[in-house]
Amino acid sequence: MVAEPNAVPDQRPWQPSEKALARTVYRARRRRRSFLVALASTVVVAGLAWWVLVSSPGWERTREAFFDPARFVEMLPALAGGLWLNLRVWVIAGLVSLVLGLLLAIARTTTAPALFPLRAAVVVFVDVFRGVPVLLVLLLVGFGLPALRLSWLPVQAAFLGTLALVLTYSAYLAEIFRAGIEAVHPAQVAAARALGLTRAQTTRRIVVPQAVRNVVPALLNIVVALQKDSGLISILGAVDAIRVAQISVTGDYNFTPYVAAGFLFLVVSIPLTRAVDAYNARRGWRGTRGVGGAIR
Amino acid sequence: MTAELTSGSPLAPLLALRGVRKSFGEHLVLGGVDLEVAEHSCVVLIGASGSGKSTLLRAVDLLEDIDDGSIQLRGVDIADPWVDADAVRARLGMVFQAYNLFAHLRVLDNLTLAQRLVHKQGKDEAEAAAIEMLARVGLADKATAYPDQLSGGQAQRAAIARALVNEPELLLLDEVTSALDPELVGEVLDLLVGLREEGMTMLVATHEMGFARRVADQVCFLDGGRVLEAGTPEQVLEDPQQPRTREFLARLQV
Known part of the structure; x- marks a missing residue:
């Protein structure tokens, strides 16, 4: 009923059989076909989009006003100078928001009765800054805080803009951290407490490390989003890339600088997004493709 | 391709593996x-953890691609990538160690899912078959329960019912009692013994030697990625010829 047990191991090094080679050839051919199909479908879709654009009645005037190659090149250096401010705001606001968001999330998970006011304050803070549009937070912080005439408070637009972004983004990030903390399996806490760790030690050494690992992809997404939202500080008058473009547009009503500024933001955010994807994929965070291999 | 799938020699065994080779990176499994x-026989795979039992079952169900060799189902080599893998899997039943019931679906819907999506049954027809199958495995009162409301033994019986309701030609069972408390193992094994008596064709990976004795026509001892010894349960379990087999069995009996 069963083939002879192969008790004597075959010691020769493995050479793929003809059957295995034929399968490899077949799979390679399938891959090539998939590539060609993808290419053809891309060409068709891109061609259609291009045709819709250039055949629109206003295309000629739009091209002159938005896609003037000379203006584009001419504006790049000034815009890059503005973008430098965006990048600094992004890095500082990002780092501060990450730390603050984590602290807020941890504060929310405390249970000591004396800390009730802290927990209540965190809930109110997160509810308010998650619920109010970023633009409104920017306007209120940017124009409201200087009105208080606090001598120790810097009133530069870039500082106030960064502060507003931190308020909003730390609220977002706190909610993500909280989801991560709640997703840590109760058995992990039980095991730590069983070893005699206190509640605080358990939070710091067991829960938070696992929580952070759970939510890294979501955190990185928010941080990438902050990169482009750093452009919102222009409404307070900070001279970032968008403000530079705006000043130029007001002069001659040629909108090309806006397009150039958008291009510069993409130059930063697209590689950033790809880097985040690659990082997540390497850590096996892309689902079954990343860990188990795809099932045919 | 579909025509080719159902053809094949009537004299060929239901399933035949020849020179199946699979490695994960450097590690040869x-x-x-x-x-x-x-057909209508039960082959039981035994062997230490990591001996390749699960990989073998997953390869047969086409959940893993193999590096070389052939897996013939009624004479057709299903390891060939030009074979419709979904159609093959629809003919096989697989039961996993950790049940793998769909947590967001009621037990009844776990059973009717493939009936409706894969086998294109109507809702009423699928539900009638599912309720009948649940009664057979003693879970008639659990149709509307969710998987997390079941005990381990109930969950595994539900998982077996989910495979059976699709009337598989071959049932693959991967360590189906290993995650269960000892007092729950019996209820699952009794169910499998009943299936065996009805003539269900089964390929089983297990650590339950008592089960192997009760139901196996053939016991295969896997070691180092190959079948080191095969024969009737009496031959392999009572009178093993290979030193490695003796060693493995001795460790279990301690």
Whole structure:
């Protein structure tokens, strides 16, 4: 009923059989076909989009006003100078928001009765800054805080803009951290407490490390989003890339600088997004493709 | 391709593995496995953890691609990538160690899912078949329960019912009692013994030697990625010829 047990191991090094080679050839051919199909479908879709654009009645005037190659090149250096401010705001606001968001999330998970006011304050803070549009937070912080005439408070637009972004983004990030903390399996806490760790030690050494690992992809997404939202500080008058473009547009009503500024933001955010994807994929965070291999 | 799938020699065994080879990176898991399962027979795979039992079952269900060799289902080599893998899997039943019930679906809907999506049954027809199958495995009162409301033994019986309701030609069972408390193992094994008596063709990976004795026509000892010893339960379990088999069995009996 069963083939002879192969008790004597075959010691020769493995050479793929003809059957295995034929399968490899077949799979390679399938891959090539998939590539060609993808290419053809891309060409068709891109061609259609291009045709819709250039055949629109206003295309000629739009091209002159938005896609003037000379203006584009001419504006790049000034815009890059503005973008430098965006990048600094992004890095500082990002780092501060990450730390603050984590602290807020941890504060929310405390249970000591004396800390009730802290927990209540965190809930109110997160509810308010998650619920109010970023633009409104920017306007209120940017124009409201200087009105208080606090001598120790810097009133530069870039500082106030960064502060507003931190308020909003730390609220977002706190909610993500909280989801991560709640997703840590109760058995992990039980095991730590069983070893005699206190509640605080358990939070710091067991829960938070696992929580952070759970939510890294979501955190990185928010941080990438902050990169482009750093452009919102222009409404307070900070001279970032968008403000530079705006000043130029007001002069001659040629909108090309806006397009150039958008291009510069993409130059930063697209590689950033790809880097985040690659990082997540390497850590096996892309689902079954990343860990188990795809099932045919 | 579909026509080719159902053809094949009537004399061929239901399942025949020839020189099946699979490695994960540098680690060779299956180093040329030969194995046959005749229709209405039960073949039991035994062997230490990591001996390749699960990989072998997953390869047969086309959940893993193999590096070399052939897996013939009624004479058709299903390891060939031009074979419609979904159609093959629809003909096989697989039961996992950790049940793998769909947590967001009621037990009844776990059973009717493939009936409706894959086998294109109507809702009423699928539900009638599912309720009948649940009654058979003693879970008639659990149809509307969710998987997390079941005990381990109930969950595994539900998982077996989910495979059976699709009337598989071959049932693959991967360590189906290993995650269960000892007092729950019996209820699952009794169910499998009943299936065996009805003539269900089964390929089983297990650590339950008592089960192997009760139901196996053939016991295969896997070691180092190959079938080191095969025969009737009496031959392999009572009178093993290979030192490695003796060693493995001795460790279990302690």
